[in-house]
Amino acid sequence: xxxxxxxxxxxxxxGIAGREIVRDVSFVVxxxxxxxxxxxxxxxxxxxxxxxxxxxxxxxSTSGQILLGQTSLLELSPRRLRRLRGxxxxxxxxxxxxxxxxxxxxxxAISQVIRSHADVTRTEARAGAIGAMKRVGIRDxxxxxxxxxxxFSGGMRQRIVIAMALAxxxxxxxxxxxxxxxxxxxxxxxxxxxDSLRRDEAMSLLLVxxxxxxxxxxxxxxxxxxxxxxVEEGPTSEVLSRPRxxxxxxxxxxxxxxxSSRRLRSIAGSPPEPGxxxxxxxxxxxxxxxxxxxxxxxxxxLHVDVDHxxxxxxxxxLVPAAEA
Amino acid sequence: MxxxxxxEVLPRLERPALRFVTSPGWSRRIGLLGxxxxxLIALIGPLVSPYGADAQNLAATLQHPSWQHPFGTDQFxxxxxxxxxxxxxxxxxxxxxxVTIPLVIGTVIGLLAGYFGGLLDIVSxxxxxxxxxxxxxxxxxxxxxxxxxxLRNLYIAISAVSWVAYARLVRAETLSAKKREYVLAAHxxxxxxxxxxxxxxxxxVVSPALVFAMSDFVLDILVGASIGFFGLGVQPPAAEWGTMxxxxxxxxxxxxxxxxxxxxxxxxxxxxxxxxxxxLADYIRRVDAGV
Numbered sequence: 001x002x003x004x005x006x007x008x009x010x011x012x013x014x015g016i017a018g019r020e021i022v023r024d025v026s027f028v029v030x031x032x033x034x035x036x037x038x039x040x041x042x043x044x045x046x047x048x049x050x051x052x053x054x055x056x057x058x059x060x061s062t063s064g065q066i067l068l069g070q071t072s073l074l075e076l077s078p079r080r081l082r083r084l085r086g087x088x089x090x091x092x093x094x095x096x097x098x099x100x101x102x103x104x105x106x107x108x109a110i111s112q113v114i115r116s117h118a119d120v121t122r123t124e125a126r127a128g129a130i131g132a133m134k135r136v137g138i139r140d141x142x143x144x145x146x147x148x149x150x151x152f153s154g155g156m157r158q159r160i161v162i163a164m165a166l167a168x169x170x171x172x173x174x175x176x177x178x179x180x181x182x183x184x185x186x187x188x189x190x191x192x193x194x195d196s197l198r199r200d201e202a203m204s205l206l207l208v209x210x211x212x213x214x215x216x217x218x219x220x221x222x223x224x225x226x227x228x229x230x231v232e233e234g235p236t237s238e239v240l241s242r243p244r245x246x247x248x249x250x251x252x253x254x255x256x257x258x259x260s261s262r263r264l265r266s267i268a269g270s271p272p273e274p275g276x277x278x279x280x281x282x283x284x285x286x287x288x289x290x291x292x293x294x295x296x297x298x299x300x301x302l303h304v305d306v307d308h309x310x311x312x313x314x315x316x317x318l319v320p321a322a323e324a
Numbered sequence: 325m326x327x328x329x330x331x332e333v334l335p336r337l338e339r340p341a342l343r344f345v346t347s348p349g350w351s352r353r354i355g356l357l358g359x360x361x362x363x364l365i366a367l368i369g370p371l372v373s374p375y376g377a378d379a380q381n382l383a384a385t386l387q388h389p390s391w392q393h394p395f396g397t398d399q400f401x402x403x404x405x406x407x408x409x410x411x412x413x414x415x416x417x418x419x420x421x422x423v424t425i426p427l428v429i430g431t432v433i434g435l436l437a438g439y440f441g442g443l444l445d446i447v448s449x450x451x452x453x454x455x456x457x458x459x460x461x462x463x464x465x466x467x468x469x470x471x472x473x474x475l476r477n478l479y480i481a482i483s484a485v486s487w488v489a490y491a492r493l494v495r496a497e498t499l500s501a502k503k504r505e506y507v508l509a510a511h512x513x514x515x516x517x518x519x520x521x522x523x524x525x526x527x528x529v530v531s532p533a534l535v536f537a538m539s540d541f542v543l544d545i546l547v548g549a550s551i552g553f554f555g556l557g558v559q560p561p562a563a564e565w566g567t568m569x570x571x572x573x574x575x576x577x578x579x580x581x582x583x584x585x586x587x588x589x590x591x592x593x594x595x596x597x598x599x600x601x602x603x604l605a606d607y608i609r610r611v612d613a614g615v
Contacts, residue, residue, distance in 0.1 A: 055511050086514030093512070098505035103527040112523065113513050164513060 005031035005069055006204050007052070007172055012064035014044075014051050019275040021047045024064075025230045026301065027223045029172070032202040034195070036215030036236065038251070039225030040271065045208045048225075049174045052206075053091055054081045068172060087117040090165030092194075094177040096157035100149035106160050107133075107145025110167050117168040132163040137193060155186035159193065166197065172204045173197075179214070191218060212255055216240055221307075224248045227271050227282040230301070234308030244310035244318055246287045281311070289314045344607065352603020358596030366416055369409030377410035378402065378561045386579050396581040398572065404581065408589050411563035415545050415593070418475070422482040422544030423537045429483060430490025431526075431533060437491065438498025438529075439521055448491060455488040464547050465554065473556040482544055489540065490533045497529035504528075531608045538601025542594040549590055565590050 007029040014022040022044040029035040037045045050056050052066055054073060066073040068088060073081065085091075093099040101109060110129035114120060120128070126145075133141035136159040149157055158178060165173060175194060179187035195218055198205045209215055215222050216236055223233040224247065232245035243249040250267045269286040278284050280295040287294065291314065299311045312318075345353065370377055381401035389396045395404035437445040455463070467481035501507065502525060510524045549566025551557035558564035560571075565586040572582025 053512055055508065082514050082516060084514065085512055091509070091512040093505055093509055095505060099509040101506045101510070101524050101528070104523065112515075112519075116513070116515055116519065161509070164509075168513075 005171070006033060007206065008065075008067040009048070009052070010065040010067070012048065012051060012062065012066060014047050014056065014060060014062050016047075016057060016060040021060075021228055021274055022051065023228045024301070025223075025225075025228075026064075027221075027230060027233055029204045029206055029221075031171075031204055032198065033221065034198055034205040034207060034219040036219035036222040037206065037208045037225060038210065038212055038215050038222060040210055042271065042274075043225040044228040045210075045225050046176050049091070049176050049206065049208055052174060053085055053089060054078075055085075083117075086113055086165075086170065087168045088170050088172065090168070090170035090173045092158070092162050092165050092173065092175040092178045095181045096154055096161050097181065099161050100157060102149055105146055105148055106152070110145075110160070110164050113164050113167040128167065129163075132167045133160070135166070135197070136160070136163045137189075138163070153186075154182050155189060158182060158186075158190050162190075162193065162197070166201070169201065170203065172206065174206045174208070176208045177210070178207070180210075187214075194218070212240070212251060224251065227277065228274060229282055229311060231283065231312070232310040233301075234305065234310075238305065238308055242305075242319065244304045244308065244315040245283075245312045246289055246314075246318065247283045248310075249318055250286075281313075289317055347607065347610075349603050349606055349610075351599045352607055355596050355598070355600030355603050358592075359600055362412060362593055362596065363416060365409055366412035370406060370413070373403065373406040373409065375403035375406045377406050377563050386575065386582075388579075389581055395585045396579070398568075398582050399575065404568075404585055407563040407568060408565070408585050411565045411568060411586065412589065412593070414475070414558055414562065414564045415548055415590075418478065418482075418548035419541040419545045419593075419597075421479045422486070422548070423541050425479060425483040426485075426487040426540075427490050427533060427537055430487035430492075431494045431530060433487065434491035434494030434496075434533075435498055435521055435525060435529065438495040439502055439517065439525065445495070448495075452488040452492055455485060456492075458485075460485060460543070461547060461550065465551065465556070468551055468556045473559060475558060478548060478551055478557055482547060486540060486544075489536060493533045493536055494529050497532060498525055501525055501528050535601055535605040535608065538597055538604060541597050541601075545590060545593065 009028070010026050012022060012025045013020060025044070025048055027035065037048065039045050047056070051062055052073065054076070056062070062074055064074070068084070071084070073084070076084065100106070107126065107129050110132050111122075111125035114125040114128045115122070130141045130145055133145060138144055138156065138159055149160070152160065162178075173194075178194065179190050182190060191214060194205065194207070197203075207215060207219055219236050221234065222236045222239050223230050224239070224245065225231065226247045232239060232243065232248045239248060240252060243252055253265045254267060256264060267286055272278060272282060272285065278295065280297055281287070281290070281299045284290045284294045293313060299313055301309050301311050302313070302315070304310045304315050345356065379402060381397070383401065384397055385399055385401040387393050387397040393403050393405065395408060397403055398407070433448050437448045463485045464481045467484060468477055471477035471480060507520060507524055510520045515524075548557055548564065549569065552564045552566030553570040555570065558567055560567065568586040569583050572586075575582050
């Protein structure tokens with residue numbers, strides 16, 4: 001059973017200060033599978049990640065279930081959850097400038113991760129740290145291990161962050177916009193690195209991004225988030241070529257095509273604020289296909305195709321006429 | 325040879341301790357030089373002086389400054405230069421312990437309060453408010469008067485009062501530092517609270533407290549001198565700048581050097597420590613900015 005080894009998020013709801021930031025999110029990341037979460041800022045992608053790690057801000061509440069293999073993460077004691085972080089689940093943060101402690105040399109910073117999760121000697125941890133730096137493609141790792149974060153470029157720092165996240169060999173890596181703070185050339189290198197590491201280490205990857213093209217190139221499955229809800233979920237090729245939710249379609253249409261000089265299309269209006277959501281479908285205020293029924297009541301996550309779900313009652317309308 | 329220089333010597337120059345001396349900034353370097361010089365004088369001076377710090381010579385009382393006695397002698401014929409140098413040991417010690425003990429206590433409390441918040445933060449916050457509400461000098465003198473004279477009781481009094489300043493600074497820094505992404509990342513790597521505070525927060529929150537420690541050092545020496553002036557500090561015949569000033573005040577009109585030289589010593593030490601503190605603040609700002 002391949003799913004039993006991966007990550008299963010089931011009807012996850014996260015509330016902060018009485019507002020539901022994430023609502024009824026369900027998806028499965030299979031073992032050694034790459035799953036992409038896409039959506040705009042504030043759609044709840046990062047909070048979903050932080051809920052998986054149990055690192056939500058104080059005063060937040062969760063319901064639903066998060067299963068890593070057979071372990072239910074939301075029911076773990078803080079102590080056991082802490083032991084799981086880093087060793088079973090690694091996380092790569094958005095801004096490598098901010099995610100490294102400025103006063104720690106990078107070598108010791110990485111060996112700290114190893115030492116805190118495995119019973120090894122200082123020397124073994126040091127060797128492990130240098131090994132981890134080599135694995136993420138840092139040349140001259142022995143010498144560079146003695147450097148401070150500010151002595152590295154942005155791309156190199158992100159590699160160090162990845163080396164730290166992977167140092168204790170987790171089964172699942174969460175990457176929250178890992179390349180947003182980097183320029184495009186460096187971005188390609190980091191993504192290639194993440195992709196090859198995932199294959200080499202047979203680990204699951206949950207990649208969060210606002211950029212559909214990144215996810216299209218890296219992930220087998222994709223989930224589209226909007227206003228805290230997962231509005232569509234399925235195999236990447238399927239979702240991108242035959243979107244079954246108007247928001248996904250609009251998102252794809254607003255993406256520039258190679259060699260095309262047409263004006264970029266945008267989605268009219270702006271997403272609803274948390275706490276002031278419409279009663280019905282969250283996208284109803286911006287949707288071209290909206291009906292009274294859409295506005296009446298929340299929409300269920302509907303099965304639209306093999307392994308393909310969408311939170312839309314009019315999704316048949318999006319199927320190209322030739323296939324319908 | 326140049327290879328050795330490039331491989332072995334130059335990287336070492338980047339080490340923090342050396343960079344602290346070599347990187348530009350005159351006030352820090354002059355201050356450091358002055359403080360080191362004063363410490364050396366305090367250590368070596370009394371040893372090489374031909375006079376004992378407490379040795380009386382009733383045949384040569386109240387001598388004007390001269391080649392034999394550059395700072396003159398007091399009413400018991402003791403050499404004032406020797407006594408000023410011997411007193412520097414006591415006053416530097418007051419400054420040192422008066423800073424380090426509260427720095428450690430205040431940093432620990434501030435770090436815990438800032439990191440955990442909650443009841444601990446509320447209790448320590450109210451305690452800080454109470455202590456801050458009293459004038460520093462008055463409270464220290466009151467505590468020493470209560471405990472009795474002596475250096476040990478002076479340290480207790482200073483520690484009891486001035487930890488609050490450090491705790492407040494460290495707490496404020498911790499509150500902002502714990503929201504930074506590398507602390508979140510440390511949580512994400514499964515580190516425990518102790519490790520996060522010790523390895524990831526401490527070194528990033530302690531710098532304002534260190535800068536404050538420099539001006540606090542001067543303040544503590546002034547407190548030590550004032551306490552000595554009131555007769556609550558170092559007991560005679562041991563030398564201490566404040567005590568020397570107090571003892572010499574009867575001769576202020578006729579033989580002012582009894583008072584002027586210990587007073588000057590306080591001013592000079594205060595000047596260099598303040599320069600060092602200023603320079604340190606500049607230095608930390610620059611290091612933080614990554615220059």
